[in-house]
Amino acid sequence: MRLFKGDKVYDFMAVRKYWIALSLFLTLGSLVLIFTGKAKLGTDFLGGTEVELAFRKPVEAGAIRKAVEDAGFSAPTVIKVEDPKNPNRFMVRVQEVSTIAHDKQLEIEKRLCIESSDPACTDARKPTEVKFSPGGDKITVRYREAPEVAFVKERISTVKGIALRPGDNNPLLQNERENKVEIQLMSKGDQLMAGLRKSLGPEAVPEQALRTEWIGPRAGAQLRDAALKSVAISIVLIMAYIGLRFDLRFAPGCVVALIHDAVGTIGIVVLLGKEVNLTTVAAVLTIVGYSVNDTVIVYDRVRENLGKLRGASFHRLINVSTSEMLGRTILTASTVLFSLLGLFFWGTGELKDFALSLTVGVTLGMYSSIYVALPLTEWFETHFFAKVGPNKKKPRPRPTNKVAPAV
Numbered sequence: 308m309r310l311f312k313g314d315k316v317y318d319f320m321a322v323r324k325y326w327i328a329l330s331l332f333l334t335l336g337s338l339v340l341i342f343t344g345k346a347k348l349g350t351d352f353l354g355g356t357e358v359e360l361a362f363r364k365p366v367e368a369g370a371i372r373k374a375v376e377d378a379g380f381s382a383p384t385v386i387k388v389e390d391p392k393n394p395n396r397f398m399v400r401v402q403e404v405s406t407i408a409h410d411k412q413l414e415i416e417k418r419l420c421i422e423s424s425d426p427a428c429t430d431a432r433k434p435t436e437v438k439f440s441p442g443g444d445k446i447t448v449r450y451r452e453a454p455e456v457a458f459v460k461e462r463i464s465t466v467k468g469i470a471l472r473p474g475d476n477n478p479l480l481q482n483e484r485e486n487k488v489e490i491q492l493m494s495k496g497d498q499l500m501a502g503l504r505k506s507l508g509p510e511a512v513p514e515q516a517l518r519t520e521w522i523g524p525r526a527g528a529q530l531r532d533a534a535l536k537s538v539a540i541s542i543v544l545i546m547a548y549i550g551l552r553f554d555l556r557f558a559p560g561c562v563v564a565l566i567h568d569a570v571g572t573i574g575i576v577v578l579l580g581k582e583v584n585l586t587t588v589a590a591v592l593t594i595v596g597y598s599v600n601d602t603v604i605v606y607d608r609v610r611e612n613l614g615k616l617r618g619a620s621f622h623r624l625i626n627v628s629t630s631e632m633l634g635r636t637i638l639t640a641s642t643v644l645f646s647l648l649g650l651f652f653w654g655t656g657e658l659k660d661f662a663l664s665l666t667v668g669v670t671l672g673m674y675s676s677i678y679v680a681l682p683l684t685e686w687f688e689t690h691f692f693a694k695v696g697p698n699k700k701k702p703r704p705r706p707t708n709k710v711a712p713a714v
Contacts (some may be wrong), residue, residue, distance in 0.1 A: 345577055351531075351585040354404060355404060362396075371385045373506070377502060377505075382621065384399070389407055407443045421433060447489055448488045453483070455490060458570055463478070471492060474491070476659075538588070541556070565681060567675050587660070597672055609681070625681045643669050
């Protein structure tokens with residue numbers, strides 16, 4: 308589909324230096340933002356506990372932050388969530404997680420008399436086994452003899468940073484035959500909600516949070532590394548696909564365009580003050596797939612014109628192919644953008660951020676296929692590969708018809 312009527316070819320490459328300068332500025336600026344620590348990494352990568360709740364009446368972010376600090380949490384982050392249906396919706400993130408650290412586990416075992424010189428820790432009160440749940444919200448203790456549940460509750464209540472879940476049956480003698488006691492602990496999300504309810508009052512804080520998530524710092528680091536590897540592997544495999552599908556000279560320009568789209572999207576997300584989390588990584592992988600599809604279609608038209616316009620310069624090939632494909636590129640991208648804008652304006656939370664990342668990426672991918680991938684392909688063609696068209700044979704020297712002088 309032609310953008311303009313007629314067979315006129317427009318010199319799109321005449322302004323490529325301005326677009327290349329813009330792309331360099333965007334890519335380098337994004338790298339500076341990323342590597343200087345300006346990115347707001349989410350709980351997925353940093354680890355911690357995240358609670359999202361809708362307050363029953365208007366509250367200030369400063370009051371929420373102070374209430375969380377009074378509850379014993381350090382460096383809380385309070386973010387207002389834009390929701391037209393509930394203007395009092397906030398997300399609270401803290402560094403602490405429900406998982407019980409190893410040193411805290413040793414302290415709990417000592418308080419439960421598994422290895423202690425405390426006179427109160429008689430042989431009957433010493434457990435044979437202490438197990439901690441992976442989520443850090445339950446402890447199972449096994450004894451040789453019938454345990455003293457009241458003594459267990461008294462000892463566990465003295466451990467700093469550990470809070471028992473309210474209830475008369477906690478701790479609970481779970482199995483009398485095996486002398487097993489189950490201790491239910493409050494998660495960090497429960498402790499955070501209790502602290503908010505104590506400081507702001509039950510009339511302001513709801514009974515249940517809209518969403519509670521937590522992840523350990525080690526798992527967060529693993530997710531961060533896995534996200535980087537997934538993006539890198541996808542780009543390498545796409546480069547191999549382009550090299551096999553078309554020609555090796557097309558692959559470098561396509562890969563640079565993909566890196567430009569991925570890095571530029573993350574840079575703009577960071578510049579807008581949005582979080583970088585697994586949702587952002589999912590958006591980047593989607594952008595890489597969309598961008599390579601758009602680039603492949605443009606490359607395919609360039610390859611078709613290689614046979615039609617034999618002897619033409621690569622510069623003219625790009626202009627002809629772009630003139631033929633620009634209308635299709637704009638219509639396809641516009642259709643995708645209309646759908647994404649609907650998700651952005653009417654979506655909430657992570658869906659809204661996902662739509663924003665995709666909108667930025669699709670916009671970058673629309674022009675990078677023309678003004679990043681093709682100019683680089685032309686540069687590689689000019690400097691490293693043979694010129695377009697059949698190789699011209701050098702003319703043979705004509706034999707002279709001069710007659711040798713007679714002797």
